Amino acid sequence: MKTSPIARIGLLGTGPWADRTHAPALAAHPEVDLVGVWGRRPEAAAKIAEAHSTTAYDDVDALLADCDAVAIALPPDIQAPLAVRAAEAGCHLLLDKPVATTVEGARRVADAAETAGVASVVFFTLRFAAGTVDWIAEQSAADGWFTARAHWFGSVFHPSAAGPYAESPWRGEKGALWDVGPHALSVLLPVLGDVTQLTAAPGQGDTVHLVLRHAGGASSTAALSLTAPPEASGVDIELRGAAGVHSLPGPWGAGVDSFGTAIGALLEAARTGTPHPCDARFGLRVTEILSQAETVLGR
Template sequence: MTKSPGTKPRIGLLGTGPWAQTTHAPALAAHPDIAFSGVWGRRPEAAAELALAHSTTAYDDVDALFAASDAVAIALPPDIQAPLAARAAAAGCHLLLDKPVATTVEGAREVVAAAERAGVASVVFCTLRFAPAVADWITEQAAVQGWFVGRAQWLGALFSPGADSPYAASPWRKEKGGLWDVGPHALSVLLPVLGDVTEVTAAGGPGDTVHLALRHTSGASSSATLSLSAPAKAAGATVEFRGDQGVATLPEGGGGPRVPFTAAVDALLAAVRTGQPHPCDVRFGLRLTEILAEAEKQLG
């Protein structure tokens, strides 16, 4: 993987916001099998502060970070992430992307095309796909035949009165809402079990709430309720499948996002080493974008 054989793979970080501060940077700094090669951000002073906290280098020039890295992890808004990811791929960097890859199909397609041209590996960090207990559960349900329906509820209280999450100030979340923020989480569980989506119908609800009705290649159907404006006492996430074998319910993830993110780093390293694409790669990220963009179009 490394541009310098015999050394640890070098992974740089793009982004300095709360997600980068609490998840990406600490996990990269603590990972025993990689070298945390540096930080770039749109605010140089924030990049310098984050780099200092984790004993790495701050870069003012993103291309210089690409040159000093074998891969990059990106913790930026999706439509800022997409062109930078394509640029990183063109520089020969493998990609560890946040979800969604982009909020336009064209943007996501550009990242896929750049990754394919450069022959770089990619992983999209849909958190539950890399949380150990949940990932195992998804694999188990995907092996079961005869699912009839699935149901996902992803209700966040980010925009509810009194909420104090640092993510509530995110401009892209305010604009795009739960459909784009938590929608990828729900789809990343439903699709591996029930198959790709063949039909989507979307309807709005209170606040930013969106209800999706989906048909899948397996013949099963599913529904998803997505929101960032649920009352605090109503917030939470669940997924269940019902079919010939009974009912299967998503286990509690627990443990916070650092363990899943570390697993996502390991998945990227494995994809580079083996040459086998990960199921949750940039092409899967494109498919999520296509489904969500169709739902958004229906909502007007």
């Protein structure tokens, strides 16, 4: 049963992530009225809307006018200008990572949210997953970290793999650095501090290796790929320091549940006016780091 107050939220996007995660989580959340769905493919918007007993909108501005907030599940450089538009319409923002693939685009989103006085949350999965959120908070509160390593190896674009995300043009163009790099940084930054120095080197396929120096004095490495053999795929984040050796726990839980937690975080930020740690300004910082790595790689 829905509880009061009910936030009117619209969904922008109709791809696999919107269909499988965003829409079900919004429809199920007890404080949310899923007002409608807009997408660049009207037939897909109609299908998602029908599945969740809501309305498909042909006009994105009409949907924004009917909402208190929007959840965006679109390619990053389509997301960014629409997020600015939504903020200017007075809508709180539930964004996907990365916010944009240019620093300018991400900065416009962060600035628009602050100017409009709307709350923002960027959905970095590990920061909202039941299996990892407490672990990250515990490690962030500890001192004396010496180093860390993150391995995020996916097989989305390996020739022997198949799946809906292999059809994603932006992932195919930008690769693991921009798709899974944000996830690694979303853990390393709150634990070790901001990145003050970095270098990067390419590997096979879209594989990228990052070496990072952090404000707290620790260093870290991150190996990222969407072209790993399925047999080599997996995620591992390990921290070493005065507190010992600590590894990211699993399982993380269902994506729908994690997104539901992110919805709650946005509603809390909107109610209290207290920025969430994963707001658009944090999303901008992640984009700045990834852009710097891209420059080092000569891309």
